Amino acid sequence: MTTSLIIPAFNEEEAIGLVIEEYYPFVDEIIVVDDGSKDKTYEIASHYQDAKVHVFQHTQNQGKVGALLTGVRKSTGEIIVFTDADCTYPARYIPVFLSELNRGADLVLGVRNIEAHNIPLFNRIGNAVFSTMATYISGKYISDGQTGYRAFRKEMMDELLVSAKSLEFETKMTVRAAKLGYVISEVPIEYRERVGTSKLHPIRDGYRMFRALLSIAWHETSPLAKMISVPGLFLLLAGIGFGLISVQERLLNYYLIHEYYPLISVFLMLFGIQLTSIGLIIDYLSKKMDRIEERIRQSFIKKE
Template sequence: MSTLSIVIPAYNEERAIGAVLERVRAVGLALQEAGFTDWEVIVVDDGSRDRTAEIAAAYPEVRLIRHPVNRGYGAALKTGFAHARGEWLAFLDADATYPPESLPDLYRAARASGADMVVGSRMGSAESEMPLVRRIGNWGFAFLLRVLGSAAISDSASGMRLLRRETLERLYPLPDGLNFTPAMSARAIYEGLRMIEVPIPYRERLGQSKLHPLQDGVRFLHAIVWTVMTYNPVRVFGMAGFGLIVAGAGLGLSAFLWPGPGGWPFPRLFAAVVLGALGAHLFAVGTLFNYLVSLFHKRPIRQGLFGRPLFRQPLERRFLPLGLLSVAAGLILYGWAAMAGLTAPPFPAPWFVPAVSALTVLMGVDLITAWILVRALSELSQRELRIRQDLAAGAVTSPTEPLPQPLSISHPA
């Protein structure tokens, strides 16, 4: 048996807040039957300029907390969580779009699955009245999380959730605005929390919507991508780098297959080399970022660009041989071109081979440098573990044994 705190952020919701509180009050018996011994309702008035706070205060069972000024949707939720007493936290909007009647179902699903967070999905119900623009946006964000987070979630921005209180320490920090929920979804994925979805009916809101599809959509996108960057940056940099390498290969192949009427298309070939070099650089930078992130979080490095390793060994272990090979190829290419007279007139593009050679050498130096930094960061990330292992190995020595004498170093004659 558990306790529940229901947090309702409200900003200028006088048209809907009363109906929402009546529905929450009516679901009390169902919450008890689901397994809650006690529950509370917290309304956080986020600087409303209408009668929202007055209406909420008329309900004696409601704990009303007021922000003197509007601080944002996420800030209101965090205030409610800070004042909550329940072992479980639930939240839903004050605009009558989300059904309080589904809270018992969310808790039953959490108990049956052992989930840390249950998301009420507006995308999985035939009764959803979500506008088409938001539905398309949710599809896009779900696809982004699937690609960047390797997790299948249909409604990353749902404003109705149930979560264990102790998960907050792993989910914070979270933004103060409407991008609170997509950021929460992304962090839950990367923190390894068990998150499931339960379909819920969704109704069009009462009153004017505070969501601006374009502006808030950009914020949602930023919240998801930036959260991924703080956990697994190689997923973002690596995919960008992989895309550039593929584009460069395609461009180079087209130059060989369809050179055009003017002979060898040197600009196209040079662009292909530049794209390949940029792709390798981004992949190396992403790998370095991953080790830095791992050092900060004190967790193993996340491997695999697409959710699983591409090779049997991490690709960064190949940076040194690939870098040496690239430097050697660049130097050999330039030496051959100079001896063959391709770096000066009358060759049609005397700049081409020197430029390609320089880019190839720079790409090799970039990979070699990345390998050195990865080795150093790998040692640092494992330092604490090795210290504990060495201390544990030393503890095996019997305390009755004499302490080892200092080593005397002698030099051979």
């Protein structure tokens, strides 16, 4: 199987050459998409053009997702690998990714070793929160849904394509794959300190990721699961409401006017969480069974 590496780049003149050189021996094709950079990213990348390296340019910035989609459209490989243009993801894991795909994985994620020296504290907390949310929504354990280093078969792109503008694309794509019942494999990788200036905006991008997860949770959940989960969410919110009233009474009056509100709050929240979880588990299992049935059907077709 031929492998195409997609590198979206925006103002990455310090790192783009290093990334191309590092990945060159590991893939069959490298697609660099300069997304309207204001520096020398396009010029530097163009110096590496040959039969294997192809460089394209957006005249105006279209965002990371736009650059990735352009790269996929221009690619010729059967396997697509996404990476970043900042030198954070080592190329040596490509053979491991391909091995996982050959063993039956549909989507391979490079799980970063998140430490103090390579990711700021605020970003580490955000990554843990959103990975936990992604795990809960999808019904499958996802330890790093935000990683930009991933591999999958090109034929899957249409199903994995999600509506996104920026860094929430990776999270949304990961959860969608899990909700559809695809096999997700995680490969632990080294995560290096980036070369150049970070373009991550924690508050803005965090809000987008949160909104993206809610969007996937709603649109990719089956009607049966929604019938169970939605009442659970209302019960959870009601429980939080009773809890806030209790806290307010305790702070303002130094005693509880409604003594049973804390008990009601705990009961409603626990019951709401259980109902929501049952709905999401049912959704995950039904999607997984559909995927297994599809694979069995495809194996019979190939034998015939």
